[in-house]
Structure formats: C-alpha cells, structure tokens
Amino acid sequence: MHKEIYRGRKARKVALVGFLLNSVLAAFKILAGIIGSSGAVLADGVHSISDFFTDIVVIVGFKITERPEDDCHNYGHGKYESLAAVAISLFLVVVGFQLLRNGLANIVSAAQGEVLPRPGGIALAAAVISIIIKEFLFRYTLNVGKKIKSSVVIANAWHHRSDTYSSFGVLLGVGGAFFLGQRWIILDPIASVMVSLLIFKVAIDTIRPALEELVETSLNEDEIDRIEKTISNHPGVIDFHQLRTRRIGTKAAIEFHLVLDAEKELTSAHEVATAIENKLKSYFTEDSIITIHLEPDISKTR
Template sequence: MKGHIRKRKIMAVTLVGSLANFLLLVFKFVAGVLGHSSAMIADAVHSLSDFITDVIVLLFINISSKPKDEGHDYGHGKYETLATTIIGIVLMCVGVGLFWDGANKIFGFYFRGEALESPGKIALIAAIVSIIIKEALYRLTLYVGKKENSQAVIANAWHHRSDAFSSIGTTLGIGGAILLGDNWRV
C-alpha cells in the first residue's frame, strides 16, 4: 500500500510537470517565432527535453515500483537509478546542443555577416513566465522527490531548475537586445 501511495505522488508531480513543460514548450516556440528570437526557440527546445525526461520518469517509476520477483530478488528499484542516468545524459546533450546553436549564430554574425533580427517583447515575456513556472516546478518536484526518496524525481527537479537558469540567460539576452538596441542583438 505504501509503495502504491509513493507511486501516485511521484506520478502526480511528474504529470503536473509534464503538462507545464508541454504548455511552456508551445508558448516559448510561438513567442520565439513571433518575437524573432532564436534564443527563445532554443529555450523551447530545452522545454522539449524537460517534457521528454518527464516521460522517462513516468515510464521508469512504473517499472521501479514493481515488487521483487524471481529475476529481481531486491525488486526493481535500480531502474530508478537508470532513469536518473538517462535524465543526466539528456541534460548534457541539450546543453551541448544549445551551446552549439548559440556559437554558430555568433560565428555567423561576426564572420559571415549574417543578419540577426531584433527580438520582440513577447519573447521577453515568455522568458520571464518560464523562470517563474520552472522555479515553482523545481520546488514542488524537489519536495516530492525528497519526501518519497526518489532520485529520479529529484533529478527531474534539477532539470526544472536548469531550465529556469537557462531562461534567466535567455531573459538577459533578449532584454539586453531590446533595451540596448541593434548593436547588442547578438
């Protein structure tokens, strides 16, 4: 019974996070396109990775909550450790991808003379909304992860926090480009 309650709490917080991540993904992508902000579109990709890690947590929580059986003398709890590892790998890949995209745009601007559009205010609003929502998700998910002693949920909470941090960078970049003018667009 206790394992069933734990699983329900973990599933609930992860479903809340996945719904928020999906809505943020759509909002950021639309704001990035309408606001001419490649930084916001990159932030939308980061939200996509959050959505994917939520799905990973949901899948692995179902597996790890199974009781011990003939082939698993100590239960299936190690699958939660595997989920944590996968989330870490996804985070690393997204970080490398965001770095690559940003570096490519900067290189194109300075060395190939490629133009950069000035971002719109909707992109700035989306970045600020993202910071608030992702920090709230981090706190809620971390609370449940610690209470239920779930490393996968705690890792997912930190993924929410990393998205909040990347949105802070996005906010500063978009805000700087808007407030400081065309020379600061890059």
C-alpha cells in the same frame, strides 16, 4: 510494498504536473519565438519539448519500481529508478551540448558582422513567464523528490532548474537586444554558452550517484561509520566482520557477520540481531535489507 506504491503515486503526480505545464509552456515559447522574431526563445521552446521525455521516464520508471519482488528480481526493482536518473542526465548532456553549439555559432556569426533580428516584446514576456513556471516546477519537484527520497525525481527537478538557467540566459539576451540595441544581441549567445556549462555540471552531479548505485558502490563513509557504531555499541556484541553495503533505489542493503558469546541461547542471540536490525532500519528505511550471520565467540573455548 505499500510504501513503494505511495512513492510511485507521488512521483507520477509530480511528473504529470510537469508534463502538463511543460506542454503549455513549450507551445507558448515556440509561438512567441515565431511572432517575436526571437531565435533564442524559439530554441528555448524546442528545449522545453525535451522535458516531455524526462517526465515520461519518471512516470514509466516508477510504474516499474513499485512492482513487488519476484523470482527474477529478489531485491525488488529499485535500480530501475537509478537507470531512469541516468537517462535524465543524458538528456541534460544532449540539451547542454545543443545550447553550447548554437551559442558558439551565434557568437562567431555576430563577430563576423552578421545582423541578427531584434526580438519583440512577446519574446521578452515568454522568457519571464518561463523562468517563473520552471522555478515553480523545480521547487515543487525537488520538495517531492526529497520527501520520497527519489534520485530520479530529484534529477528531474534539476532538469527543471536547468531550464530556468536557460530561460534566464534567454532573458538576458533578449532583454539586451530589446532595450540596448542591435549591437548587444551578442549577449544572447554568450549567455547560452554560460547556461550550457551549468547544465553540464547538473548532469554530472545527477549521473554520478546513479552510476555508483548501478555498479554496486558501497554506502558513503558517514553511513558506514553509523552502521559500525550501531553494531559495536550494542550490548552483548563481541565483534563483527565482513561488513558489506550497497544501495538499491532508496533501500540500503547491509550484511555482516555478528560475533556473540558462545554460551548465549539462540533466542537471546536472535533478539540481539533483531534489535540491531531495527536500529539500522530506523536510520535508513524500513524496507532496507539487513542480513546478519550469527557466529559464536570461539576464542574463550580454546
């Protein structure tokens, strides 16, 4: 339980840092877009507002996941973390769709000869500053997410990286229009379309493992192979069967039937089961749920 509280505090801290920086960055980009006559920077500022929601999802989500097991949640509240990761992924899809739609519309407008306003220097500066801040948030958040093994924090990190891609696309468009002239403004919508496709990929990569956990998908092949070798290679184990696995937040839930010598005393059998349990927990996490059903080997008694 102490570990969940530690994870929750770390996750909320990194989300709070992101929330504060995103607040300042969004306000600055919106102002720069208005003053610098840049629709791309203005849209990017509105895009940054969506980060508020993902940061709130992380803060609220971890407040729930650190709750102890109760009568209604015997295995804890870990799946709320996966549910939060799904929510962030859906935000990414919405943002990607908006960028794609706006980019295609601007490409059509430019192709029809519509004259778009040339952005000012403040718009270019806003794009550069956005890239620097969002890349910092991505690396900082990803590092914390991997450290506490949190899918939702990692998902939020990739949301920051999607903003870096978005701002880089804006930089290309604004920079092209600013330095190369009016006819190169079409670089902005073209870059926006490319960025939207990258965001869709990030959303898919983020939502897939979260959904797999929510629908009770087994652990991956490498993890199952590690479990099987840990059990079968342990001294005294004759056989095992009915291995079932799933993931609950950062915890692994593993259960199986363990076949031991029928002559083995209960204390010795318990020691074998405990040793296997400890090995599995050292590979996964200490709070993983390992359920072992002991069975006697009756083949020799027949």
